Amino acid sequence: MSEEMNVTGAEDITDAITPYERLEIIRNKNRPTIRDYLPLIFNDFFELHGDRLYGDDGAILGGIGRLGNIPVTVIAEVKGRDIFENKASNFAMPHPEGYRKALRLARQAEKFNRPVICFIDTPGAFCGIAAEKRGQGEAIARNLAEFMVLKTPVISVVLGEGGSGGALALGVCDELAMLENSIYSVISPRGFASILWKDASKEKEACNIMRITAEDAVNLGIAEQIIPEPEGGAHNDPEMTAENISKFLVKTLNSKMKKDIDVLLNERYNKFRKIGVFSETSENI
Amino acid sequence: MLEDLFKVVTARFNNDGSEKSAETSSEKLFKCPRCSESCSPEEFTGNKWVCPSCGYHSRISARERLSITVDKDSFREYDKDMSSLNPIDFPDYEAKISGLKSRTGLNDAIITGECTIKGEKCIIGVMDSHFMMASMGSVVGEKVTRAFEAAAEKKLPLVLFTASGGARMQEGLVSLMQMAKTSGAAAKLSQAGGLYITVLTDPTTGGVTASFASLGDIIIAEPKVLVGFAGRRVIEGTIKQRLPEDFQSAEFTLENGFADMIVERKNLRRTISHLIRLHRPYKEVDIIV
């Protein structure tokens, strides 16, 4: 575990790829999903279903398995690789029951002292009648609050698309890593363009001013690590990408699991507590 | 999307389908967008900005809300001078903020502080939809978080009047993270045993609904206000059909189990003070006397 990790800070891996080009890379239909990574990263994985309240949301997968020799709980948003998978996973747009399944499994992990690993890959929480009726806002809010005080380490990794509150609901963690080409944003570039310029087709321009890349997230103090992808994107070598993710997880879990839980929880709170940019002097208006 | 929020609620209150604004300042009279009845501005204000004919609860500023909520001269403001910077160098953001500051007299979309309500001491926060549709950026996130922390530290109840179009996209990811920051602070207050009362006002949507607004120990809503996560247009676009009028109303929220009660504006002061009193530490002596 002590050799040089293939994991770097922001400054090392930026050549001239524009944010929009990264968006195109993560939209590649062959981009690996959690279903590809699961068998490459974890052993003895058992999927666990249902939120025990309403149903089982295919947009969020959960289960237990081993990372090396560490038992872990895995919670992940599920992009489909074809139309059938996408139908089953609602294009990775969770309903409230998905977030509640995630919380149920997180609490189970807390009970058995297992760390939680979350994989973020969603355009956003689903927007629909049923989602509103079942309290999409409350479901996300509850996860944000409960993950903040969950007494076990939580590590999150953005695999592709980190879309707004639907992504953040799995993103309250001790350490956030992003795959090199992944994005994380408050609103989709398309949504941003349609609000700002009343023109959703100006997605490319939106990408370039929104600060949505992994490097941006590190610079803004929101992500801690960037996990490198093979030349051209993760789809060119899913095994190598999985290995990079594994290395990051093993290293990070080992350091987080050594910490006293109260220290860890304070650090988690402060990681989010310090985010915000404002002045407090009364100046000339 | 934000401007849609105005239209939706006006439409919900609108019987004849016409688009009229609540304040028709040129005529001095208040003309209700729901029932079209008029009344004098004095009568409207005296009725706490609620239509005397049909009970339409119009949107009010944070200062107006404080004036009808807190005991006279009891309010001490926190973090008055806190003001937004430009975390992602968003084009024209500073100009937009400074324009709004002079137009609204606010530094951002929330006022926080401590006060008494019918003698009950509490921390209070009021969001103001006239400031960028009360979107949550760094200032709203920080002031709300400090309000939670102050409530825990001073062992005082917290009352937040929410209103918001959601996260402030001009602050990019920094605004999204305010959802986690405020929700985490709410969780800590809850662990410390503090009382947190939410009052949902028009409109409470997006990232604020998906964070601290949904985490109250007791959640109150004003009648017929808009409460929801996703924008109505977005949902209609997804499902390709028109949504019913009462979709995402306070009543819809109550019916689906996400609010405790709907309380008219004129009864809020009494309701909040009673609820706070019910959470006072139990003392046998109170019962005997």
Ligand SMILES: [Zn+2]
């Ligand atoms: Zn009326």
